[in-house]
Amino acid sequence: DAKTTQPTSMDCAEGRAANLPCNHSTISGNEYVYWYRQIHSQGPQYIIHGLKNNETNEMASLIITEDRKSSTLILPHATLRDTAVYYCIVRVGGSAGSARQLTFGSGTQLTVLP
Amino acid sequence: DTGVSQDPRHKITKRGQNVTFRCDPISEHNRLYWYRQTLGQGPEFLTYFQNEAQLEKSRLLSDRFSAERPKGSFSTLEIQRTEQGDSAMYLCASSFGRTEETQYFGPGTRLLVL
Numbered sequence: 001d002a003k004t005t006q007p008t009s010m011d012c013a014e015g016r017a018a019n020l021p022c023n024h025s026t027i028s029g030n031e032y033v034y035w036y037r038q039i040h041s042q043g044p045q046y047i048i049h050g051l052k053n054n055e056t057n058e059m060a061s062l063i064i065t066e067d068r069k070s071s072t073l074i075l076p077h078a079t080l081r082d083t084a085v086y087y088c089i090v091r092v093g094g095s096a097g098s099a100r101q102l103t104f105g106s107g108t109q110l111t112v113l114p
Numbered sequence: 115d116t117g118v119s120q121d122p123r124h125k126i127t128k129r130g131q132n133v134t135f136r137c138d139p140i141s142e143h144n145r146l147y148w149y150r151q152t153l154g155q156g157p158e159f160l161t162y163f164q165n166e167a168q169l170e171k172s173r174l175l176s177d178r179f180s181a182e183r184p185k186g187s188f189s190t191l192e193i194q195r196t197e198q199g200d201s202a203m204y205l206c207a208s209s210f211g212r213t214e215e216t217q218y219f220g221p222g223t224r225l226l227v228l
Binding site: 032034036041042043044045046049051085087100101102103104105106107 | 118147149155156157158159162170203205207209214215216217218219220221222224
């Protein structure tokens, strides 16, 4: 699976959009981009994933560049509860019988400031 | 709550004792993963089940570790002769195997070996 690079930490003002970047320059055509977050002492929480197109759900938006070498997770109106470590993970699509474990890096510590 | 559950949430044990953790996945999910997370690091893959079959093990899973998933439902992770280095958060995740497989994590079991 392709390696990802994320900033170590970011701050964001409460109520503003949080834009978390991720570089994955060696991504392959069949690899998905997944975002998870982990609030202190809790299990990782799935946020969103995508392959080529931009995606949006109730939690966030995922913007993937046309060349797929980078992506941005957008939390449109950050709240204090969004303070967490955010992980960008690139992973090959699953197939019958094959493990598709997630390979977590160090992630980005997002701190939402009041 | 229909998410992934883990029991116990916390475990303190003395070095040399055996411990067992349980994971109950989301009911229709056929895949189950175990991860371990030490302080300040992202989760690391330990092992994977598809239904009742354990199909992959990480090199992190020493012979003191054993995992089972009888009847393809809940799973147990046992650590024999615990060592202080086993202190970590043990996370379970489940998914429904398909190309866009999304893993959902439980709250984790935090183990402290004294």
